[in-house]
Amino acid sequence: xxxxxxxxxxxxxxxxxxxxxxxxxxxxxxxxxxxxxxxxxxxxxxxxxxxxxxxxxxxxxxxxxxxxxxxxxxxxxxxxxxxxxxxxxxxxxxxxxxxxxxxxxxxxxxxxxxxxxxxxxxxxxxxxxxxxxxxxxxxxxxxxxxxxxxxxxxxxxxxxxxx
Numbered sequence: 001x002x003x004x005x006x007x008x009x010x011x012x013x014x015x016x017x018x019x020x021x022x023x024x025x026x027x028x029x030x031x032x033x034x035x036x037x038x039x040x041x042x043x044x045x046x047x048x049x050x051x052x053x054x055x056x057x058x059x060x061x062x063x064x065x066x067x068x069x070x071x072x073x074x075x076x077x078x079x080x081x082x083x084x085x086x087x088x089x090x091x092x093x094x095x096x097x098x099x100x101x102x103x104x105x106x107x108x109x110x111x112x113x114x115x116x117x118x119x120x121x122x123x124x125x126x127x128x129x130x131x132x133x134x135x136x137x138x139x140x141x142x143x144x145x146x147x148x149x150x151x152x153x154x155x156x157x158x159x160x161x162x163x
Contacts, residue, residue, distance in 0.1 A: 003030050007045040014088060018095040019102070027069075037105035039098075041080060043067065047088065048080040049101035050108070056081060 008023070008030060015021045015032070022033045032040035040049045048067045051059055059081035066076035087093045 002028060002044065003042050004045055008042060011042060011047055011088075014094060015098060017091060018098050034098075034102045035106065037102060037108075039101045039105040040083075041067065043069070047083045049083050049097060050079060050104045051081050051101070052079075052104045052107075055100050055104060059084070 019034050024031045029043035062084045064082045064084050066078050067080035068076045087097050
């Protein structure tokens with residue numbers, strides 16, 4: 001799952017010609033971001049772009065493989081496909097495929113947790129409180145040693161045998 005520094009530099013240079021890209025190392029690979037969206041990843045010195053039902057067909061037509069995070073023979077993640085090698089060599093084609101991957105990432109639904117929390121924040125039940133807050137208790141904040149100077153000082157003295 002390693003990504004070599006030279007391949008990462010090459011990919012970032014090529015993608016940077018199209019649009020500003022940031023990256024983050026994760027799980028032995030590298031995640032790629034544009035406009036704040038996760039649109040691609042690098043694993044084993046292979047570049048994968050995010051796809052949907054429409055764009056996936058073009059990848060499959062060119063013989064691209066889906067991302068398999070746990071190795072050959074395991075269930076693939078059909079949301080990411082290997083970028084065909086000849087696409088990386090052509091600036092125009094790379095720009096078109098990258099823009100398509102970014103659009104897919106931008107239009108992808110948010111996670112289920114985010115959906116639930118955004119839906120809950122919109123609904124206001126008859127109690128007048130936001131949905132999801134009923135029955136929840138506030139957690140007490142932990143007091144820091146600075147907030148309890150005497151208690152912290154007495155613990156320090158007792159550890160030294162000066163109680």
